[in-house]
Amino acid sequence: MPQVEAVVFDIGNVLIEWQPERFFDSIIGETRRKAMFAEVDLHGINDEVDRGANFHDTIFAAAEAHPHWRGEVAIWHDRWIEMAAPAIDHSVRLLRALRARGIPVFALTNFGIQTFQIAEPVYPFLSEFDRRYISGHMGVIKPDTEIYARVEADCGVAPEALLFTDDRIDNVKVAAARGWQTHRFEGPQAWAGRLVADGLLTKETAQ
Known part of the structure; x- marks a missing residue:
């Protein structure tokens, strides 16, 4: 070699x-987290950020597109550093x-x-x-x-x-x-x- x-x-x-599911379980509980992740493709949205899309604009566009989960999706932006830990x-x-x-x-x-x-x-x-x-x-x-x-x-x-x-x-x-x-x-x-x-x-x- x-x-x-x-x-x-x-x-x-x-x-x-990097365990977003674990973090959201601690914030909103596993049941609500599973429901949210089933409806909102947060990992796919995050891939767009990783490709260079603006972090704030991308996450908040997703929040507005899913009004039932607006507050929870916003957490992905507002408390991101707590997820990356x-x-x-x-x-x-x-x-x-x-x-x-x-x-x-x-x-x-x-x-x-x-x-x-x-x-x-x-x-x-x-x-x-x-x-x-x-x-x-x-x-x-x-x-x-x-x-x-x-x-x-x-x-x-x-x-x-x-x-x-x-x-x-x-x-x-x-x-x-x-x-x-x-x-x-x-x-x-x-x-x-x-x-x-x-x-x-x-x-x-x-x-």
Whole structure:
């Protein structure tokens, strides 16, 4: 297997927990949340934000289009930072350990322009990547092959020398099909083990 020259992190559910259903369950209860998500395609609406649509305008247009759920949909905008929480501290330590060893670390994430601006001051590690590929600025989201091709063209690292972790198997499969080395993220401990197995970190630095 080729030597890894750069490590590529997804952000949601890799470095920051992203569980909107869990958050809404805590606010309006599971029964109402299920009813709302069945009627309002909030994840699809969020995909539009991740493609670069204006966060405020997109969410409030959805709120007006679903008057029965107007207040609840508005929560997606007004309390978004509470949904994007908490940080996955072990993953953040791994990011920093890689950089401390001089290994380039990139972000490849489905994230809106305005939502990333909201998150940056709350999560300082978002500014610590060597390169950041933010879907909202690129106008395309994973798992579209275009976003991977644009990363390859920009970073100058051969696909087979990139190691990519993401919690979504569809995103991982497209990267693997392009020749990237991949790891399906199912928790920081297993990810740490992969980094150790690949010789990128020691057991001590991967704690």
